[in-house]
Amino acid sequence: MEKAHRLLREFGLTEYEARVYCALVSNGPSTAGELSKLANVPYSRIYDILSRLEARGWVEAQAGRPSRYRSRDPAEVVKIVKTEEEKRLKEAGEALLKELEPLYSRRAEVKRPDVWVIRGEKNILTKIGEMLTRAGIEVLLSLPNVPQEISGLKSYLSLLEAKQIPVRILASKKLNLRSLELPRKLEIRKRENLFGGGVVVDGQEVLLILGSGN
Incomplete structure (x- = not known):
């Protein structure tokens, strides 16, 4: 019965409770005195112990003097434990969500990036300068494409x-x-064709330039 005792301990029973339940399963209805001897549990x-097992x-307990006790079917017991565990997890999950979901939502709101649509060459260059x-x-x-007006960014590049x-x-x-007489220490690489432009600052701010010509 050692394996059965170990498994019952995993279901939340104490060592004495596991012994008593196994004794009832093995020997059938018994009195408290008989169970004390069968399960080797102090009288x-x-x-x-029987009171706790009955509550779960x-x-x-069968009526009579002395009272006799019988075990519930192990299959029924497993269903009881499963129902109790599902209820416990549901309640714990709901409580956890109540505590943490507001914190997560606030953090997500803070982390949500702003997205702006900027039109017009002058406005775009002003935004690049700010970045x-x-x-x-x-x-x-x-x-x-480098319009002549980009020379206005040379002061920022020099800085x-x-x-x-x-x-x-x-x-x-x-x-x-x-x-354009750009600062000499710029690292410049060239490709045959580029299909878009943009600026990335510190890996946090991104400006994408879309369109061509005007």
């Missing part, structure tokens, strides 16, 4: 160079960046 503890629905001013780690630029913040530029081979 002073037997009524307390594992044992039933470059906030840079503290690195700046990535992708330039498929980044002075602050020793790396600036990496990916540009189309068609562009003549020398004519």
Whole structure:
């Protein structure tokens, strides 16, 4: 019966409770005195143990003097334990959600990024300038087309160079960046074709440039 005792302990019974239930399953209806001997449990503890088992629905008491006790069918007991566990998990889950869900929702709301749609070349360049001013780690630029007005960003690029913040530029081979007289320490790479442009600042702010011409 050692394996049965171990499994019953996993179901939440104490060692004495497991012994008493196994004794009832093996020997059938018995008195408290008989169970004390069969299960090798002190007689002073037997009524307390039977009372707890009866409260959990594992044992039933038969009328008479002396009272006799019988075990519930193990299949019924497993169903009882399963129902109790499901109820416990449901209540614990609901309580946990009540405590943590508001915190998660507030965090998600704080983390949700702002998305803006900016139209017009002047507005876009102004936004890029704002982003470059906030840079503290690195700046990535992708330039498929460089309108002449981008020369207005040279002051920002020079400031980044002075602050020793790396600036990496990916540009189309068609562009003549020398004519813009950009700071010399920029890391510039070129590709044959680029199909979009944008700015990434510190891996946190992103501006995507869509469209062509005007």
